[in-house]
Amino acid sequence: MDVRTNRADELRRLLQACFSVEELRRFVRFSPDGDRIGPELPGGVVSLAELAAAAVGLLERVRLVTDPAFWTGFVRERGLWAAEIGAVQAMYFGAAATPMPAPQSFDEVLDALIASGVFRVFARLFDGRRVENLLRRAGVDVTGLPTVYTPTPRAWWEHLAEELRQGAVRAPEEVLRKLVLGALEEYPGNTTLLRARGLIGGAAV
Numbered sequence: 001m002d003v004r005t006n007r008a009d010e011l012r013r014l015l016q017a018c019f020s021v022e023e024l025r026r027f028v029r030f031s032p033d034g035d036r037i038g039p040e041l042p043g044g045v046v047s048l049a050e051l052a053a054a055a056v057g058l059l060e061r062v063r064l065v066t067d068p069a070f071w072t073g074f075v076r077e078r079g080l081w082a083a084e085i086g087a088v089q090a091m092y093f094g095a096a097a098t099p100m101p102a103p104q105s106f107d108e109v110l111d112a113l114i115a116s117g118v119f120r121v122f123a124r125l126f127d128g129r130r131v132e133n134l135l136r137r138a139g140v141d142v143t144g145l146p147t148v149y150t151p152t153p154r155a156w157w158e159h160l161a162e163e164l165r166q167g168a169v170r171a172p173e174e175v176l177r178k179l180v181l182g183a184l185e186e187y188p189g190n191t192t193l194l195r196a197r198g199l200i201g202g203a204a205v
Helices: 003-018 021-029 034-040 048-061 068-077 079-093 106-116 118-125 128-137 153-165 172-186 191-201
Strands: none
Touching (some): 003 048, 068 079, 106 118, 106 153, 106 191, 128 172, 172 191
């Protein structure tokens, strides 16, 4: 049996058991970075099975299934299912879990980094002057960007992420790699940044 297929099926069944259609939509919307990924779920009238399958595909694509915060939120939302949630989590996140396939494009890498919270970590750890230094070391010309942390740190980093996606920043793949590695030099134990290094290290970008 393909472990990756099996765990996707188990997560789909678990989501169907734990949520109604509207509850599942809310759960995804309020998961880490859910305000961005929630609208990617199919709209209109869909069955719970269809929505759960789409949710699993989305959660795997953006790598939320490898983010401890996602599973913590799942248990907090559905505590009576904690044992079942833990069993499925171990299929994705445990020591014996088969690694997720490496992202195959720059967009996939960027989606996974956004959902993992790496830009929120940048916003939390780096103040205005230090973020300018980080960007310069990554080769980003800050003069073409809004004033640092305007209107808010998170919104500013989200803007930069979209600039990278659209190719408005020169050599976006290399810039992203340097941002993550530069941040890790200053915060080598940060778990979100360590996961981000794994994504950029194995990505075909």
